[in-house]
Amino acid sequence: MTETSRTPGTPGTPEADGTDGTDGADDAAGISEAAEPKLTPQVKGALIALVVGGIAAILDSTMVTLAIHTLVGKLHSTTDAIQWVTTGFLLAMAVAIPVTGWAERRWGGKRVWMAALTVFVVSSVLCAVAWDAPSLIAFRALQGFGAGLIFPLMQTLAVRAAGGQVSSRLMAAVSLPIALGPILGPVIGGVVLNWLSWRWLFLINVPVVAVGLLLARRHLPDDRPDAAAGRPRLDWTGLALLTPSLAGILLGLSQLSEDGGIGHAGVLVPLLVGVGLLVVFIRWATRPGEHQPVVDIRLLRLRSLGSASAVLFTAGAAMYAGMFLLPLYYQQLRGESVLQAGLLLIPQGVGALASRFVVGRLVDWIGARALTVAGFLLTAAATVPFALAGPGTSLWWLEGVLLLRGVGVGSVLIPPMSVAYQDIRPAGIPHATMNTRISQQVGASFGTAIVAVALQSLVDHGAVGAFQGAFWWSVGIAVAAVVPAVLLPAGRPAGS
Template structure:
């Protein structure tokens, strides 16, 4: 891909990106806003914090079930139709959440909402690549990943404003006008697509789905409870975690077998260097980003005593840094390559987390704000380079599978990073709150440093003459033969 091609996005691609961002931003913000309201929901719905915590957990688990079927759904009905159907499902579930009458009903409606979000997140990426005709570059990925990066930062601010001024039901009702605008823009600007070949529109890989969906559910459930129930040795943690790992291994064996039926997620594509290394980096990027996103609001609220709204406002510099990185990362990737930029991003995030590992309840807020700005620059830079090279050796028929591989890696990585720092914080809180937060932030620093290891395997630069993702592929070409061709291109 030439620098000129990378430097410009056509008006049609820009309009499609706007439609995707507007449609997807509600799902991304919702997943972070509701986390702030756990205590409020427990009080208003006369429930316990432990029960209401399933409002978040159920959302994440339903997302894990939905992600693997997005590729088959796109092939079966077409990406634009599935995108709009997912938005409708999400907004209907949002309205149901707003009228929930007790904890159990809210948990059920949130699970439905999570299923819609599980379709939306990977489709954002897939449809952006489709709209660009397979011409995948850092500028395209910077645009489509912007809501994903800013959601955890802006969500607490918006959520705090809504909780303080309007009440918890508006956390869900605010989605209605946003999704309505997203549907209108999608109908107008997303390019019309068509279902895939008859072979791709057949029945989904039910055995693969029966293995992968509960595997992801078990892993995420186990990680979400790691800081409670006695840690890793407790049956409520160990049982789902082990079951999830075993089922995931069984799925990999099943999906790697030769045969005519297309797997629900083609893990064979991970043998392609660009996608395999990018998926590994996105796992560690998810861990590094969400470890900080978990700790920072708690630091301001629990250790410093700030309100929910104040904590959200104090996190704005990090969002500004992440936004600023989007304006320059494309040019920097062109000049220095994905590997160098990713390593630099992780180093910057690690260095900017160290002051929080040394901070106490009285540390100067202006200093911490400046540090957060730098941390935002670092975390904002670690998603785009691996995403921009992930598709470089993947042909059009493999784009949905590549997206699901990267999305699953990022989702599990986020849960892993959150679980690690939550365990560290919980284990130290009994002794000294300041020391507990400092120790947990040191773990967050360690995660960011460890993330450099898989980043070394990223391709240094994209091919300068073409985008392999745009190479033609025949409908009757099997997934196995695609991988062989892609491996040759990667080497």
């Protein structure tokens, strides 16, 4: 296969393992203890461009979930049909993620990034002018494809801009939208739906993405591949296996709360097909010989990336389980409006934002493992009051708890992302990013599905009992997340 840059070799060799054959590469303590590399003005400019460009996609993915009831009425549709506005977006993202590595090698990260932003903003405008439910679902799927390219590219290009030197400060900057999106999205969505037309949920993306495109053009380094190096091949077989596999798994999980649960055909069939195709893909991607799979899962054998991916799966589950339940608790159990529910979630966003200013330094001080474990335990502890709360529980108490929960949620992304790349060679960076992004995406769907099923199954115990039981499941997810967290390297991330 023709490559534009050196690719990892066969698994088990120093080239594939990214270790250069040295001992101790699986532990961060074995990495150079040099001072943390400073973010140069060039790197800061690239980070600003990536954050501004990516924030619209991340906020949009969470804002629209609040508009389901509104869209049912405005588009004269049904809840089952309108749910595909979010399901289609999710499935299109799953289709796009595996091709980002090949696309970056084929055209260069900057060009693919700007193309992805263009696809996203054009589809946003199309969503805003949608005339019925089918048109909105179709345009939303196109928007999801653009977002599926944006999310992993944001991480990859940040690491590229820093010359492969991954630091906790770098990850704190690039993961800021990912952490705040699910928290601030409902707030902004509530404001829009209260005072403006639902179409503005999509139109507000236009100025943000326009600024992001201008910044990307100016600050992202030109990394288009050398034409003389040849064109990288796309692993069509792997793509044909992995994309429907992810789509089937995510579709099955998204419908798990439907009547019949796991035994329902709409759940069981896509899950079985998805898992079956995933098994075939794993065998295909790990077969002996020199080859470049569409997503190089062989890199998961490295302790740094393997443990980080497992933690990001559980982090996605813990984060989105809470974000699914909290707005529903305020609206359905306490009778708050969409706007009020969004505003009541602000303390969690403040806590997550505040954590970004200290987590990077704490990773360098106490290590990724200890900080991640502490973050999950804080998230679990701050969710317990909601598992005991009823419709009359003091809002002041719950708002203070949400502030702490935001700190916990904001503390569990940066540490694993900081260590994920420490054993990865430059050519493997896109594959490492796709592995972590897929893990987080599937984890988010898994966590949401678990608490949705719990909420639905406990309805017979009354609304209060149903929400309390679902929140206990959310607590359990955060506690269970400690298990993979203890597998993270104990020392500081490479370059710190």
